[in-house]
Each structure stands twice: as C-alpha cells, then as structure tokens.
Amino acid sequence: MKNKKDRITAIREIVQAHSISSQEELLQILIKRGYDVTQATLSRDLKQMEIAKISTRDGGYLYVTPDVAASMKSANPGHFIPPHTLQGVVSIECSTVLIVVRTKPGYASSIAYDIDQSVLPEVMGTVAGDDTILVIPRSGYNTTQVAEALCRVLPRT
Secondary structure (H helix, E strand, C coil), X not given: CCXXXXXXXXXXXXXXXXXXXXXXXXXXXXXXXXXXXXXXXXXXXXXHHCCEEEECCCCCEEEECHHHHHHHHHCCCCCEECCCCECCEEEEEECCCCEEEEECCCCHHHHHHHHHHHCCCCEEEEEECCCEEEEEXXXXXXXXXXXXXXXXXXXXX
C-alpha cells in the first residue's frame, strides 16, 4: 500500500496529464498503478486538493487542478483551450492581445523552441521562462486563432 502523499502526487499528475471525466476513471488508473484506494477516499482527496469538475464544450466533464480552474474563470468565454492532450502543457489562456501557455516546470523553454521552429504564420515569437511562455501573435490574427494553431503543432501525449 502506498502512502497518502504518494497518492496525492499521483492524482495531481494523472489529472494534469490525462483528460479524466469521472472519479471512477481516476480510481481505475490509481488501482492499476498499485494504489489501494476506495471511492470515498478518492473523493476526500479530490476535495482536499481542490480538484474541480468542469463542463466541457462537448457536454461532458473534465477534472482540472485549481490553477487551471482559476485560469478558466478569469479567461474570456471561449478563449481558454483545455490542452490536456498536449505534452507538458498545463493551460493555454488568451487575453485580448497575448497568449500565455503554462507548462509543467522546466518544459517552457523546449515547448517555446518547438513553437518557434514550427514557423506558424500566426506567431511572431515567444518568450519563455521555466513554466510559462508568452506567445506574441502577428498582426492580423486574433488570440483564439493563434491558440488553435498552437494546439495543432504542439506534441500530443
């Protein structure tokens, strides 16, 4: 049996890396990874971790970490693109003129390099930190168009 700290870490990693739509789905992944956990324990863990269950555009549900949920609330409707299938990407959020890509720690530089090497007509350039990328769109493109172009070229998990 693995301890609670390890289980919490595993839950966070699974929710960030996969599109989890139900507690049952998450529970099965944890069990496959060797965690002896019940539905009630998982429910308590999710509440403690403040994992949110949100509605998706296709009418389903998706579990997200608190930072992703917060960015979704602050984003303009339709400007947040949930990138759970993009390798290393936590969220993509658009303002009226810029795009911020949040990544797992240490991923931003290599993802920004991939964006720059893609030579997207929508993207003028990027500025990367450790876990955040600022994407500067070219004139004539709106941020939603740029974010959608990013989702097309970034590596999938």
